[in-house]
Amino acid sequence: MELELKELRADLQSLTQSLPDPSHHALLRKIQLRVEDLANLAAAAPVRRSKVEDMSAEVVDSNPYSRLMALQRMGIVENYERIRDFSVAIVGIGGVGSVAAEMLTRCGIGRLLLYDYDKVELANMNRLFFRPDQVGMTKTDAAVQTLSDINPDVVLESYTLNITTVTGFETFMSSLKNKSFRPDKQGSGVDLVLSCVDNYEARMAVNQACNELSQTWMESGVSEDAVSGHIQLLIPGETACFACAPPLVVASGVDERTLKREGVCAASLPTTMGVVAGLLVQNTLKLLLGFGQVSPYLGYNSLKDFFPTMQMKPNPQCSNVACLKRQEEYMLAKPARDAAAKAKMEAEAPTEEGPLHQDNEWNISVVDDIELDIPDTRSSDVLPEGLTHELPTADEFHKATLDAPVVDNDDLEDLRRQLEAINSA
Amino acid sequence: MEGWDPNTKSTLTQIPLLTRKAGPRDGAAWTQRLKEEYKSLIAYTQMNKSNDNDWFRISAANPQGTRWTGKCWYVYNLLKYEFDLQFDIPVTYPSTAPELELPQLDGKTQKMYRGGKICLTVHFKPLWAKNCPRFGIAHALCLGLAPWLAAEVPILVDSGMIKHKDDTATTSTES
Ligand SMILES: [Zn+2]
Numbered sequence: 001m002e003l004e005l006k007e008l009r010a011d012l013q014s015l016t017q018s019l020p021d022p023s024h025h026a027l028l029r030k031i032q033l034r035v036e037d038l039a040n041l042a043a044a045a046p047v048r049r050s051k052v053e054d055m056s057a058e059v060v061d062s063n064p065y066s067r068l069m070a071l072q073r074m075g076i077v078e079n080y081e082r083i084r085d086f087s088v089a090i091v092g093i094g095g096v097g098s099v100a101a102e103m104l105t106r107c108g109i110g111r112l113l114l115y116d117y118d119k120v121e122l123a124n125m126n127r128l129f130f131r132p133d134q135v136g137m138t139k140t141d142a143a144v145q146t147l148s149d150i151n152p153d154v155v156l157e158s159y160t161l162n163i164t165t166v167t168g169f170e171t172f173m174s175s176l177k178n179k180s181f182r183p184d185k186q187g188s189g190v191d192l193v194l195s196c197v198d199n200y201e202a203r204m205a206v207n208q209a210c211n212e213l214s215q216t217w218m219e220s221g222v223s224e225d226a227v228s229g230h231i232q233l234l235i236p237g238e239t240a241c242f243a244c245a246p247p248l249v250v251a252s253g254v255d256e257r258t259l260k261r262e263g264v265c266a267a268s269l270p271t272t273m274g275v276v277a278g279l280l281v282q283n284t285l286k287l288l289l290g291f292g293q294v295s296p297y298l299g300y301n302s303l304k305d306f307f308p309t310m311q312m313k314p315n316p317q318c319s320n321v322a323c324l325k326r327q328e329e330y331m332l333a334k335p336a337r338d339a340a341a342k343a344k345m346e347a348e349a350p351t352e353e354g355p356l357h358q359d360n361e362w363n364i365s366v367v368d369d370i371e372l373d374i375p376d377t378r379s380s381d382v383l384p385e386g387l388t389h390e391l392p393t394a395d396e397f398h399k400a401t402l403d404a405p406v407v408d409n410d411d412l413e414d415l416r417r418q419l420e421a422i423n424s425a
Numbered sequence: 426m427e428g429w430d431p432n433t434k435s436t437l438t439q440i441p442l443l444t445r446k447a448g449p450r451d452g453a454a455w456t457q458r459l460k461e462e463y464k465s466l467i468a469y470t471q472m473n474k475s476n477d478n479d480w481f482r483i484s485a486a487n488p489q490g491t492r493w494t495g496k497c498w499y500v501y502n503l504l505k506y507e508f509d510l511q512f513d514i515p516v517t518y519p520s521t522a523p524e525l526e527l528p529q530l531d532g533k534t535q536k537m538y539r540g541g542k543i544c545l546t547v548h549f550k551p552l553w554a555k556n557c558p559r560f561g562i563a564h565a566l567c568l569g570l571a572p573w574l575a576a577e578v579p580i581l582v583d584s585g586m587i588k589h590k591d592d593t594a595t596t597s598t599e600s
Binding site (some may be wrong): 064117118119121162163164165166169199200201204205208224243246265391392393394395410412415416418419420422423425 | 446449450456459460463464466467468470471474482483484485489491495513514515516520521523524535536537538539540544550551554555556557558
């Protein structure tokens with residue numbers, strides 16, 4: 001741009017000199033002024049910041065990471081720079097996912113994988129992140145555009161697909177398995193999957209993938225009436241999976257019978273979504289960087305400003321086969337886990353207090369009385385106050401028929417032809 | 426079955442139930458399930474025809490039976506309004522129901538998610554979850570699409586959002 005403007009100026013100059021007729025000079029002068037305007041505009045265009053090789057703790061206004069590295073100096077985080085090693089997959093780049101992606105990008109996360117099949121619409125503008133000039137772009141591409149401007153250090157991968165379809169799911173699985181970012185990493189190619197989708201079908205697909213890959217993930221959700229939300233940590237085999245029990249949601253306290261659903265599908269607020277995205281990424285940072293307490297389940301009821309918490313153990317009768325496999329592995333690894341925990345306790349014994357307790361001089365406990373272990377959450381009467389099941393459990397019916405021998409001699413092709421025959425009759 | 430009209434209820438009870446819990450990634454078990462889906466769809470379509478209530482056509486769009494396409498229609502004020510119908514069988518099927526799409530109506534009604542996926546009533550998902558894996562494609566059409574068309578087509582026609590295909594005087598838009 002700069003070079004082209006310079007040459008345009010030179011061309012104009014020589015044209016002015018070679019034209020003997022002075023009647024053209026006024027017009028040429030006008031063109032020259034326009035070129036100057038363009039040059040000024042170009043100079044004022046936003047500058048992309050260059051990549052940063054190492055995260056520095058130096059407090060200068062040109063260092064994008066100084067305030068984050070200060071967490072390390074203050075003793076909150078042991079090694080902040082580790083954040084550059086982590087890969088996080090975000091499924092659903094909507095009101096929660098896009099904000100979570102921006103937060104992680106500003107925190108300097110190593111790599112983000114973004115999944116969505118949708119496009120940016122004007123109807124999304126009541127939420128954060130996307131801009132009106134991005135309408136029509138895929139959400140993943142628009143997100144990459146904004147995020148790479150904010151922080152070019154983050155490796156961004158965008159996947160425009162629907163993970164609930166067979167082909168979308170296969171691509172989703174193989175992208176999670178890809179280890180090219182950090183070939184020496186244990187397990188899958190990502191450290192955490194964040195589910196920021198708005199429907200049960202997609203959550204179940206994320207659950208399926210994570211159970212199969214033994215991948216830790218976090219689920220997030222905002223209610224369709226926009227006034228409550230939740231985040232949940234899921235570690236296959238160790239905690240309940242998303243299919244172990246019907247999904248838990250925060251009861252908004254609004255009477256279902258007075259809630260008017262005619263003519264609308266769902267409402268949304270940037271505030272509730274922003275709060276849930278904040279809770280989700282805070283839990284993510286705590287999990288990845290190893291500080292504070294990671295919440296297994298945290299609800300948010302915005303009407304009452306109430307935050308119920310709880311934890312759920314896996315259901316030994318879970319309908320998800322991969323979940324049962326992970327539960328079995330977790331049980332088998334128990335002796336090794338106990339030994340490691342004992343060794344860790346002994347190693348830490350001489351030091352009196354951890355840094356977490358130093359400034360808690362009033363001994364305020366963060367564990368509240370509604371926290372309880374729920375091994376099997378079939379009956380909703382054992383749920384903590386303010387939480388409720390979104391769906392009922394499947395009837396026992398299928399258990400008996402599941403292993404029934406195949407007795408039918410029907411031919412698939414024959415059945416297909418039968419349906420076609422009726423269809424065209 | 427609270428919240429359902431008696432017609433839907435009595436139709437539903439006549440659609441054959443399925444038994445195999447298998448999704449499109451379950452290999453041979455899915456083939457068995459697919460056979461059950463066909464039997465159930467054949468019975469439902471036949472039933473509709475004999476009750477003079479024929480209202481959809483659906484066939485598998487690929488050999489794996491994971492994508493389905495067809496038509497559905499609704500008669501309002503003696504005029505027939507027909508729409509393309511399509512859906513994928515989700516990887517977590519039958520724990521989750523297929524999301525039924527009417528792409529031609531995308532953006533024309535609030536009772537629809539992006540891509541033309543119909544917005545189901547609060548009663549659908551709980552009933553589906555409770556009856557997994559007994560409900561199949563035929564049940565999804567009966568419980569999801571039929572009530573949706575009955576509720577939304579009159580609104581779409583009355584508000585002028587859709588026109589009958591023979592109504593060429595005002596617009597050339599196909600309905
Ligand atoms: Zn489970």
